[in-house]
Amino acid sequence: MADFRSDTVTQPCQHMRHLMAIAEVGDDVYGDDPSVNRLEAWAAERHGFEAALFVSSGTQANLLGILSHCQRGDEYLCGQEAHNYRYEAGGAAVLGSVQPQPIENLPDGTLPFDKLEKAIKPDDSHFARTRLLSLENTIGGKVLPLDYLKAARQFADKHGLALHLDGARVYNAAVASGVDVTEIARPFDSITVCLSKGLGAPVGSLLLGEKAFIQRARRLRKMLGGGMRQAGILAVAGQYALENNVARLAEDHANARFLAEGLNQLDGFSTDAYAVHTNIVFVDVAPAVDMQAIARELAQQNLIVSPGYQGMRLVTHKDIARADVERLLAILARLVA
Ligand SMILES: *Cc1c(COP(=O)(O)O)cnc(C)c1O
Numbered sequence: 001m002a003d004f005r006s007d008t009v010t011q012p013c014q015h016m017r018h019l020m021a022i023a024e025v026g027d028d029v030y031g032d033d034p035s036v037n038r039l040e041a042w043a044a045e046r047h048g049f050e051a052a053l054f055v056s057s058g059t060q061a062n063l064l065g066i067l068s069h070c071q072r073g074d075e076y077l078c079g080q081e082a083h084n085y086r087y088e089a090g091g092a093a094v095l096g097s098v099q100p101q102p103i104e105n106l107p108d109g110t111l112p113f114d115k116l117e118k119a120i121k122p123d124d125s126h127f128a129r130t131r132l133l134s135l136e137n138t139i140g141g142k143v144l145p146l147d148y149l150k151a152a153r154q155f156a157d158k159h160g161l162a163l164h165l166d167g168a169r170v171y172n173a174a175v176a177s178g179v180d181v182t183e184i185a186r187p188f189d190s191i192t193v194c195l196s197k198g199l200g201a202p203v204g205s206l207l208l209g210e211k212a213f214i215q216r217a218r219r220l221r222k223m224l225g226g227g228m229r230q231a232g233i234l235a236v237a238g239q240y241a242l243e244n245n246v247a248r249l250a251e252d253h254a255n256a257r258f259l260a261e262g263l264n265q266l267d268g269f270s271t272d273a274y275a276v277h278t279n280i281v282f283v284d285v286a287p288a289v290d291m292q293a294i295a296r297e298l299a300q301q302n303l304i305v306s307p308g309y310q311g312m313r314l315v316t317h318k319d320i321a322r323a324d325v326e327r328l329l330a331i332l333a334r335l336v337a
Pocket of ligand 1: 058059168169205
């Protein structure tokens with residue numbers, strides 16, 4: 001079976017499962033889990049931060065990040081397309097009373113500084129206090145340019161803002177642009193990293209930042225019910241993923257590009273192959289193509305896609321081989337013929 005819906009569907013490999021089975025564990029709420037402690041210390045160093053926190057999900061990592069930077073009545077600037085604005089159930093507003101101020105993303109995923117500047121509120125009792133700028137990399141599979149990240153740091157400094165990166169897929173960005181992840185992380189006060197997407201761990205994300213920031217996040221994690229006990233079983237999987245599954249992301253990117261180019265050969269499908277920087281392909285599907293019916297047909301052949309309305313997102317990952325992409329293209333070609 002090849003599941004193109006998301007890279008979250010990746011299965012832990014046998015070696016990862018073995019490490020999970022033999023992991024040394026303890027009660028992490030007491031700070032006693034050696035595997036969690038090892039991952040947090042290693043990850044802090046690896047990404048160039050003082051401290052790290054292992055958490056249940058990317059959503060929780062972002063929420064803790066925003067809540068640890070902001071107080072009630074503060075606001076954070078983010079993209080209209082940002083995951084932590086659109087797809088996290090409004091958690092920062094609901095649970096933290098932190099107001100989002102979204103700005104339209106440009107087609108390359110960046111947020112224009114002139115628009116950001118206009119959105120910053122003056123120090124006046126009418127307004128929420130603008131405290132934080134949150135970016136996302138990759139965003140919609142696109143890599144934000146390094147120069148833009150450096151300029152964002154200058155912008156944040158100029159306006160006294162903290163700078164957060166939703167780096168759920170930051171390793172895809174690093175591999176696609178051929179730089180170390182620390183280059184991407186450096187301008188930021190905090191970043192999140194998803195271990196359970198393309199990296200292939202079953203559960204978990206990291207939040208990285210300064211010591212005092214991570215201490216605040218740790219308290220909030222407990223408050224949210226995110227304090228886990230023998231979490232080392234998950235932490236060893238995450239560390240294995242970071243140590244072994246990064247370089248191979250390049251294969252996913254090549255497969256995504258191959259898929260995009262193949263789709264462009266088919267009637268009724270079009271994609272901007274140049275916009276495929278990493279492992280995500282957005283496909284325009286012509287109205288005449290009955291994608292729901294095609295998806296059902298594909299499922300019969302063990303190919304899973306989730307059709308949207310006149311569009312579709314296809315994601316490559318470690319459990320999709322080049323042969324699966326070829327099979328998908330061949331069957332699609334037959335079905336639209
Ligand atoms: C998946 C994702 C998240 C959230 O991660 P979950 O583990 O699904 O909660 C956050 N940000 C981005 C950009 C993501 O792609």
